[in-house]
Structure formats: C-alpha cells, structure tokens
Amino acid sequence: MSRFAIRFLIVAAILVAVVGTSLFAVDETQIAVVTKFGRPIKVIQEPGLHVKLPSPFASVLRFDKRIMVYEPLPSEFLTEDKKNILTQTFACWRIRDVQKFLETVKTREGAELRIGDTIRSELGSSLGMMPLTALVSTNPELVKLDEIMGRVTANSAEKTLRNYGIELVSVSLKRINFPDQNKASVYERMRSERARIAKKYRAEGNEQAAMITAETDKEVSRILSEAYRTAEKVKGEGDAEAAKIYAEAYNRDPQFYKKLRTLEAYRKFLDEKTTVVLSTDSELLQFLAEGIGQ
Amino acid sequence: MSFGKAEKATLIAIAVGAVLLAIKCVLVVYTGSLAIKADAWHSVGDILISVLVLIGVILSRKGWRLAAIIENIIALIISGSIFLAAYFLARESLTRGSAAELRNIPIGLAGIVVCALIARALGHYKIRVGREENSVGVLADGHHSIMDFYTTIVAGIGLMGQMIGLKLDSLASIVVVVFVVQIGVKIAVIAIQGLLRDQSFSAVGRSRILVLLTDKPLKLTKDLIKWATGREISISFKPLGDWLRVHRKTPVSAAIILFVGAYLFSGFYTVEAQSSAIVTVFGKAKVDPTGPGLHYAPPYPVGRVYKVETNLVRRAELGFKTNFDKKTDWRRNGLAPFEWHSAHTTGYYKKNFDEAIMLTGDENMIDVNAVVHYKIADPHIFLFGLDNQEALVKNFAENVLRLSMGRTSINEILSEKRKVIQKKTTQLLQKNLDAVGAGVEIIGIELQDVHPPVSVVRSFRDVATAKEEKALTVNNAVAEQNEKIPQARADAVSTERSAEAYKDKKMQEALGQSDRFRLLFEQYRLAKEVTAHRLYLELIEKALSGKRKFIVSPGVPPKALDLRFLPTTGSSGGEGK
Numbered sequence: 120m121s122r123f124a125i126r127f128l129i130v131a132a133i134l135v136a137v138v139g140t141s142l143f144a145v146d147e148t149q150i151a152v153v154t155k156f157g158r159p160i161k162v163i164q165e166p167g168l169h170v171k172l173p174s175p176f177a178s179v180l181r182f183d184k185r186i187m188v189y190e191p192l193p194s195e196f197l198t199e200d201k202k203n204i205l206t207q208t209f210a211c212w213r214i215r216d217v218q219k220f221l222e223t224v225k226t227r228e229g230a231e232l233r234i235g236d237t238i239r240s241e242l243g244s245s246l247g248m249m250p251l252t253a254l255v256s257t258n259p260e261l262v263k264l265d266e267i268m269g270r271v272t273a274n275s276a277e278k279t280l281r282n283y284g285i286e287l288v289s290v291s292l293k294r295i296n297f298p299d300q301n302k303a304s305v306y307e308r309m310r311s312e313r314a315r316i317a318k319k320y321r322a323e324g325n326e327q328a329a330m331i332t333a334e335t336d337k338e339v340s341r342i343l344s345e346a347y348r349t350a351e352k353v354k355g356e357g358d359a360e361a362a363k364i365y366a367e368a369y370n371r372d373p374q375f376y377k378k379l380r381t382l383e384a385y386r387k388f389l390d391e392k393t394t395v396v397l398s399t400d401s402e403l404l405q406f407l408a409e410g411i412g413q
Numbered sequence: 414m415s416f417g418k419a420e421k422a423t424l425i426a427i428a429v430g431a432v433l434l435a436i437k438c439v440l441v442v443y444t445g446s447l448a449i450k451a452d453a454w455h456s457v458g459d460i461l462i463s464v465l466v467l468i469g470v471i472l473s474r475k476g477w478r479l480a481a482i483i484e485n486i487i488a489l490i491i492s493g494s495i496f497l498a499a500y501f502l503a504r505e506s507l508t509r510g511s512a513a514e515l516r517n518i519p520i521g522l523a524g525i526v527v528c529a530l531i532a533r534a535l536g537h538y539k540i541r542v543g544r545e546e547n548s549v550g551v552l553a554d555g556h557h558s559i560m561d562f563y564t565t566i567v568a569g570i571g572l573m574g575q576m577i578g579l580k581l582d583s584l585a586s587i588v589v590v591v592f593v594v595q596i597g598v599k600i601a602v603i604a605i606q607g608l609l610r611d612q613s614f615s616a617v618g619r620s621r622i623l624v625l626l627t628d629k630p631l632k633l634t635k636d637l638i639k640w641a642t643g644r645e646i647s648i649s650f651k652p653l654g655d656w657l658r659v660h661r662k663t664p665v666s667a668a669i670i671l672f673v674g675a676y677l678f679s680g681f682y683t684v685e686a687q688s689s690a691i692v693t694v695f696g697k698a699k700v701d702p703t704g705p706g707l708h709y710a711p712p713y714p715v716g717r718v719y720k721v722e723t724n725l726v727r728r729a730e731l732g733f734k735t736n737f738d739k740k741t742d743w744r745r746n747g748l749a750p751f752e753w754h755s756a757h758t759t760g761y762y763k764k765n766f767d768e769a770i771m772l773t774g775d776e777n778m779i780d781v782n783a784v785v786h787y788k789i790a791d792p793h794i795f796l797f798g799l800d801n802q803e804a805l806v807k808n809f810a811e812n813v814l815r816l817s818m819g820r821t822s823i824n825e826i827l828s829e830k831r832k833v834i835q836k837k838t839t840q841l842l843q844k845n846l847d848a849v850g851a852g853v854e855i856i857g858i859e860l861q862d863v864h865p866p867v868s869v870v871r872s873f874r875d876v877a878t879a880k881e882e883k884a885l886t887v888n889n890a891v892a893e894q895n896e897k898i899p900q901a902r903a904d905a906v907s908t909e910r911s912a913e914a915y916k917d918k919k920m921q922e923a924l925g926q927s928d929r930f931r932l933l934f935e936q937y938r939l940a941k942e943v944t945a946h947r948l949y950l951e952l953i954e955k956a957l958s959g960k961r962k963f964i965v966s967p968g969v970p971p972k973a974l975d976l977r978f979l980p981t982t983g984s985s986g987g988e989g990k
Contacts, residue, residue: 121908147797167697186849187800188808206811209808211849231768255819257774262820288849291812295819296772306868308824309777317879324883328890335894339901346905350912357916361923368927378945379933382952394961403953404964 140174145181150217152180162217180221186213186288187227192233195298196246203301204251208242208295210234212279212287219284220397230285237278239270254295268292422542423467426554429535430460433528433561440528444521446570446575448582450529454498455564458596461491463554465600470581481607490602495597499590503919506586515575515582522576525569573675578683579707668767680712687724691792693717702792721792726856729807731814732769732782733762733861770866772814777823780866785810785842786856796853805851806842810858813841826863835860856904 145151145166153161153171160177163169164184171177193207212234214220224230245267246254253263268291276287297305369376389395399408437453440446515521539555566797571585684690689702692710702723710716769780787806789795795802817834818826826834834856843855865873937944 141614144695147693147698149696165697166693166695168695177755183800185798185800186805186851190808209812211805251776253773255772255776257820257822259820265818282878289794289845291809291845292815293811294767295815296770296778300780303772305776305778306866309865309869311878312777312871313869316877317872320876320879320883321886324886327883328886331887331890332895335890335897338894339897342898342901342905343908347909350908353909353912353916354919357912357919360916361919364920364923364927370932372937375934376938376947377928379930379948382956386952386956389956389960391959394963395957396963396965397963399966406965407964408725 137173139172142168143171144168144178148183149181149186150184150214152182152217152221153177159221160163161219182214182217182220183227184217185213185269186211187231189231189234191238193294194243196243198246198249198251200250202244202251203298204254205294205296205298206246208238208290208291209293210238210275210287210291214284215280215286216284219282220346223283224285230283233283234279234285234287234364237275241275241278250311263409264292276302287357297307319400391410414985415523420467422539422546423463423554425587426463426535426539426558427460427467429457429531430463434460434533435808436528440521442473443517444515444526444572446515446521446568446572446586447502448571448585449521449525449663451506451586451593452564453501454495454502454559455589455593455596457498458495458593458600459561461495461556462557462596462600465491470849485604485607488600488607492597492601492604494904495593495600499593499597502586502590502593502702506583506590515572518576519571522569523555524567529562529565529569532558536562560592561989564592573678577681577707579683585762596953629955676712680709680716681707682710682720683707684720688720688722689792690718690720691796693719698797700793719792719796721789721795723789723792726786726788729785729787729803729810730778731785731807731810733764735762771818773818773823773826774820775822779818779826779863779867781814781818781863782861783810783814784859784861786859788854788856790854791851791852794850798850798852802851802853805849806846806853806855809845809849809851810838810842813838813845814858823865827865831860831863906927946988970972 143151145163147166150167151163151169153163155172155177157179171179176208188205188209188211190209193205195203198204212230214230216367220230223350224233249267250262252258253267268333272287272290275290277397279285279287291375296302434456435451437449437456441450441453465484468484468487535568536555536558539558541555543555567585567588571582573586574581578890682690684703686705688707689704691702692699694711694716702721710718764782766780770778771781773779785806789802791798799805814834817838819833821830839855839858842858843853846853846855864870937948
C-alpha cells in the first residue's frame with residue numbers, strides 16, 4: 120500500500136513537471152522565442168497557450184513587443200550660422216526582428232543605448248548643415264524641421280532595423296533650445312529689445328505731443344493775425360468814412376474851413392511855453408499903436 | 414451543583430474567547446473591515462457572559478447575601494455598554510457607505526477562517542462538557558459559541574464580496590450588529606429577572622440561558638420575517654446539514670470542495686461606471702471589452718482581468734506639476750501662481766523650466782505652461798500596445814507645442830495667436846499620435862500661463878508702462894491745445910470788436926465835427942465879415958491869453974533885441990484878414 124503510494128507520487132510528480140514545463144502562456148504584450156539548448160528555434164508572436172519540448176530541452180525567452188518611449192540624453196549642436204543649439208529627442212520603438220534583437224542587443228537597456236547613439240549621430244550631421252532659421256523662424260517657408268526629422272527618422276530606422284532588429288516608429292524633437300550659458304545673453308537681448316520698444320513708445324509720445332503743440336501755436340497765431348487783419352481793415356474803413364464825411368462838409372467853403380482850422384490850430388499849438396513876439400505893425404495891434412480915433 | 418469540569422470549561426472558554434478577540438482586533442487593524450469589528454464586539458459579549466457565569470458560581474459558593482444584587486447590576490452595566498457599542502457600529506456602517514477601502518483581504522479571509530474554526534471547535538467542546546456534566550449553563554454557552562461561528566462567517570462573506578468588487582462589508586456588519594444587540598438583550602433580561610426575584614445572575618441563568626442563548630440565527634430570521642410579513646415560513650438547511658453530516662468523516666474532501674468553490678468564486682469581478690475591462694485567457698486578450706456590471710472570468714492564473722478607466726479624462730501637465738494640499742495652498746502663503754513674476758520653485762504649482770522654456774520663431778524665449786486633456790480611445794492599445802502612454806502623450810505634446818512656438822513670434826504668442834496655436838497643436842497632436850498608433854483621443858491642449866521668462870518680465874511690463882506714458886504725453890498736448898485755441902479765438906473777437914469800436918468812434922467824430930462846421934458855416938454865410946472877425950478874435954484871445962508876449966515896434970533895431978527873441982520869418986503873429 121505505502122509502496123504503491125510512493126510509486127504513484129513519483130510518477131505524478133514527473134508528469135506534472137513534464138506537462139508544466141512544456142506548456143507556456145505568451146502574454147498579449149510579449150513575443151516569445153523558444154530556444155533549444157540556447158539556440159533559437161521558433162519565434163511566437165501570437166499570444167495564448169503554446170507547447171514546447173519540456174525543460175531542460177527547450178526554454179522560453181520573452182520580449183516586450185509594446186511601443187516603448189525612449190528619451191536619449193540631450194545633445195548640443197552648432198548650426199551652420201554658428202549658433203549653439205541644445206536638442207532633446209524622443210523615440211518610439213519596438214522589437215521587429217526578435218531574433219536579431221536577441222543576438223545583437225538582448226535587453227531593453229542595450230537597445231536604447233544603441234538607438235540613442237544612432238539618433239545622435241544622424242541628428243548631428245543633419246542639423247550641422249542647417250541655419251538656425253531652418254529650425255525656428257516666423258517665416259514658415261524657411262522652417263525645414265519636418266524634413267530634417269523625417270530624414271533623421273528614416274535613416275536611423277533603416278540602421279536600427281538592419282543592425283538590431285528594432286523598428287523606430289518615430290523620432291521627434293522634444294526640446295530645442297539654447298544652452299543655459301547662451302540663455303542669459305538671449306534674455307539680455309530680449310530685455311534690450313523691450314527697452315527699445317519702450318523707448319520708441321516714449322519718443323513717439325513726445326513726437327506726437329510736439330506736433331500737437333506746434334499745430335496749436337500755428338492755429339493760435341492764425342486766429343490772432345486774421346483778427347488783426349480784419350481789425351485794421353475795419354479801422355481803415357472808419358478812417359476813410361470819416362475823411363469822406365469831413366471832405367463833404369468842408370468842401371462847401373474850403374477858404375472858410377482853412378481859416379477856421381488854422382485858427383483852431385493856433386489855439387492848439389500855442390501852449391503855455393510859447394512866447395509870442397508881436398509887431399505893432401500887425402493888424403491885431405494896429406489899434407494899440409495908432410489908436411482907435413482915425 | 415457541579416464544580417470542576419464545568420468551571421474548567423468556562424475558564425477555557427474565557428481564555429479561547431480572549432484569543433479570538435485578539436485575532437479579530439488584529440484583523441480589524443489590517444483590513445479596516447467593519448463586519449469584523451462588529452464580530453469582535455460579539456466576542457466581547459461572549460466573554461463577558463462566561464465571566465459573569467463564573468463569578469456567579471464562585472460568589473454563590475461563598476454564600477454572600479449581597480452578591481446576587483451586585484452581580485445583576487454589573488450585568489446590567491455590561492448590557493448597556495454592549496448596546497452602546499452596537500449603536501456606534503450601526504451608525505458607522507450606515508454612514509461610511511462605499512467610501513471605505515478594505516486592505517489585505519486575503520489575510521483577513523485567512524484570519525476569519527481560523528476564527529470560525531476555533532469558535533466551532535470551542536462550541537462543540539462546551540456542548541460535550543455541558544452534556545457530560547449536565548450543566549445547563551455550559552451547554553447554553555456552547556450553543557452560543559456556535560452562533561459566534563455564524564457571525565464570523567457573515568463577516569467573511571462581506572470580505573469576499575469586497576474582493577470581487579461588491580460593497581458587502583457594511584451590510585455584513587449590520588447583520589452582525591443584530592446579533593450583538595441580541596446578546597445585550599439577553600444579558601439585560603436575565604439581570605432584570607434576577608433583581609426582581611432576588612436571585613443571582615447565574616442562578617437565573619441556569620434556567621433561562623438555555624432558552625435564550627440557544628436561539629439560532631435561523632429562528633431569529635424566521636421570527637423577523639413573521640413579524641414583518643405576518644407569514645410563517647419554513648427555511649430549512651436540512652439538505653446542507655445532511656450533506657455535512659455525510660461528509661463529516663471526510664474533512665479532506667470537504668476542504669477540497671470548499672477550496673475549489675472559493676477558487677471558482679474568485680472569478681467574479683465588477684466593472685465600475687467609468688471603466689471597461691479586458692479579460693485575457695492564457696495571455697491572449699478577448700477582443701471585446703466588458704462594460705460596467707458584474708462579470709465572470711476564469712480565475713487567476715488562467716484568466717486575468719485588466720480594468721481601464723476609459724471614460725476618465727486624463728491630464729498631462731507640461732512645464733509644471735501641481736501638488737495640492739493645505740501646505741501648498743497659495744491663498745494661505747506665498748505669491749499667487751498666476752502672477753507673471755512668480756518663480757514657481759515650490760508650492761502648489763511647481764515649474765519644470767527645462768520643459769517650459771521654449772524657443773519662439775523670432776529666437777526669443779517664452780515660458781509656456783499647458784495641460785493636455787485626453788482619453789483612452791482603445792483599451793487594447795493602452796494595455797498591450799504601449800509601454801507608457803502618458804509619456805508618449807506628454808512627449809508628443811511638447812513636440813507640437815515647440816514646433817508651433819518655433820514658427821510664431823513672441824508678440825503674437827502673447828496676444829492674438831494664442832487661440833490659433835491651441836487649436837492647431839491639438840489637431841497636430843492627434844495626428845502624430847494616430848501615426849504612432851497610440852489609441853488616444855485628445856480632447857484638447859489647454860494653454861495655461863504663457864509669459865516671457867521671469868527675468869525679462871520686468872522689461873515687458875516697462876513696455877506697457879511706456880505705452881501708457883505715450884498716451885499720457887499726447888493727452889497733455891491735446892489738453893493744452895484745447896485750452897489755447899479757444900483763448901486765441903476769444904482774443905481775436907476782442908481785437909475785431911475794438912477795431913469796430915474805433916471805426917464807429919471815428920465816424921461819429923467826423924459826423925459831429927462836420928455838423929458843427931455846417932451849422933457854423935450857415936451863420937457865417939449870412940454875415941461873413943463880422944463872423945469871420947469874431948471868430949478870429951475869439952480864437953486869438955484864447956490862443957494868446959496867458960502866453961508870454963513881446964510887442965515890438967518896427968523902429969526898434971533888431972540888435973536891441975536878445976537873440977533869443979529873434980522872430981523867425983513869417984512866424985510872427987497871426988495875420989488877420
């Protein structure tokens with residue numbers, strides 16, 4: 120009885136071990152490689168339950184087939200117009216040729232290092248030939264970034280697929296900026312630009328104010344001089360009218376007017392200080408000298 | 414009165430009950446389950462009853478007269494505190510709702526199984542001793558321990574429900590609370606009867622405990638239903654009991670059946686409203702996601718359930734990270750995060766300058782903060798196609814924002830182009846993510862604070878000041894203009910009016926003088942000689958009066974005269990007619 124039980128147990132354990140190690144599940148996120156004594160013999164893309172030779176004859180290596188996001192370290196380039204540019208890219212990648220991947224890079228870390236190397240070298244050679252305006256510019260025709268990145272992606276993808284069995288789904292620029300050392304001078308320039316604009320506003324203000332003031336002065340002068348002109352004309356009219364009236368009146372007897380006016384003039388100009396020397400021959404003093412009796 | 418084995422059994426019951434209570438307390442702390450907490454209180458009640466029985470036996474042995482009263486009063490106090498505990502438990506389970514999260518459910522279940530088995534074993538032991546010693550109290554206590562077994566099972570059911578997503582814990586705890594109340598009622602009834610009859614608690618207990626404590630939960634349920642509906646029903650667990658009796662001798666097969674049942678039961682899962690779930694069998698995913706509700710999947714490790722919150726709007730922050738708690742609330746301390754010059758190095762809103770500082774099309778720099786709102790469009794891709802969806806969304810969002818900023822001048826970004834950028838980048842982001850096959854639905858890129866870098870903010874504000882100053886200067890000039898021109902017009906009018914006055918004066922004078930002349934002339938014409946002479950003399954009178962005069966005879970030699978008085982030719986006096 121107990122002997123039978125021991126036998127039974129041994130057989131059962133062996134059965135469980137054989138069945139347990141020859142069945143394996145492949146997850147939805149995985150690619151499996153079945154190896155026979157370390158040599159890859161079968162690639163399984165389809166998730167689900169699969170069968171292999173039991174251990175230790177065959178074993179399973181699993182790889183993640185999802186799209187991974189990798190961000191290589193930033194790198195600094197000099198553009199064609201000698202400006203330093205700090206760029207950071209990110210790459211979406213997945214395993215395409217798992218056998219090559221297994222042979223050449225093995226792990227995710229190894230793959231990402233190599234992807235970084237490839238992208239950096241492609242990016243450097245592409246950006247070095249370009250002026251900065253090909254990367255950032257307000258003129259959309261000058262910006263060639265899509266083209267550049269398209270080329271970098273195509274070239275890198277071709278290399279990684281050929282060398283490592285990796286499919287590069289996309290390589291995009293995540294960051295493009297001046298290095299920190301240059302940023303300070305850019306800020307300085309931005310400040311000076313703003314100062315320039317501020318100055319312009321202030322000067323424009325002064326300019327417009329001066330124009331308005333000058334216009335005002337001109338207008339004032341015009342108004343005053345026009346008034347002066349009108350005033351002089353009116354005065355002249357007054358003078359003329361008066362002269363006409365005088366002439367009409369006095370023309371009735373110019374002799375009389377002359378006498379009258381002359382006498383009037385005498386009265387006016389013989390003032391207090393005048394000393395009058397009169398001859399006794401004069402008609403006025405005739406009676407004084409000769410007497411009234413004759 | 415049998416002392417010895419019965420008392421020993423009571424002592425053992427107290428000790429084991431204390432162990433059970435300790436285990437349950439640990440489980441409460443570990444899982445946070447209310448049902449276990451209620452069950453622990455149930456155990457407290459059990460232990461107290463055993464203690465009272467023991468004390469009663471010992472005291473009555475000493476024959477102390479007052480002992481019975483003291484014993485009953487203690488029993489009343491105990492029942493009061495049990496009611497209080499039941500009240501607090503009920504209130505907690507009714508108000509806690511579904512907010513509570515249970516932890517360490519497998520540990521809790523294991524603990525409950527242990528407790529239930531101990532309670533059952535203890536119950537059977539007490540019943541056996543009670544029968545052997547013919548001790549009514551111990552027998553009743555044993556039946557009560559069996560009831561403890563049931564309440565523990567109820568708590569376990571609550572935990573299992575929680576495991577598959579059903580919120581059963583509160584319900585289970587209420588059921589257990591009912592039994593806790595039942596214990597309180599029993600103790601109170603016995604104590605009151607003891608006081609009325611002047612008997613000791615344990616003496617009453619002898620006759621009454623049997624009836625009261627052997628009330629099975631089934632009978633209670635039947636009574637409740639009868640009270641509520643007025644109908645007598647028969648619930649029978651006879652088939653189950655028969656089955657258990659048959660398999661009593663083969664506990665291994667019972668355990669196996671129990672284990673398999675529990676394992677199959679663990680395949681139930683619930684999906685909440687905002688989620689959908691995908692089931693994989695041996696790693697292979699089913700195509701159709703399951704929606705909200707209760708579902709079944711093959712249990713682990715054959716099947717696995719992945720729940721994804723597909724309706725949830727997720728957000729990825731660009732350029733900053735929010736971290737909200739009381740400590741970082743800007744209303745309490747520090748600078749408001751939306752001010753351009755706040756540096757955002759700590760607190761609620763923490764900047765990531767590497768992310769935020771972007772290059773603009775005119776080679777300036779700008780500080781951009783944005784949030785991407787997105788949803789999972791395809792749970793398959795989210796679960797099995799991407800390593801890190803959030804990183805993907807964030808990186809592509811930064812990419813499109815930088816591209817967009819790189820083609821726009823800083824002034825446009827700060828003013829009129831903002832809306833356009835938001836719209837364009839949203840479209841571009843969706844396009845780029847679709848190209849990679851990200852399975853994401855972008856709801857929108859929302860630009861938050863967009864402003865110049867902190868160190869140039871002051872210069873930007875100075876431009877605004879300069880604009881204001883310009884307007885001020887111009888306004889002042891216009892004000893002066895508004896003052897001077899009316900003044901000039903006033904002056905002009907005054908000049909013109911005075912000229913007119915002059916003209917008028919001249920003319921009036923002329924008219925007056927001419928009138929005077931005319932009138933004089935009329936008279937003169939009538940008597941020319943006389944009038945002329947009169948006028949002449951009148952005028953000469955006026956003209957010469959008061960003046961210094963020298964009257965010289967022609968015979969006086971000119972030399973006699975002072976040179977000062979030499980008459981000039983033709984100016985010596987008037988020449989009358």
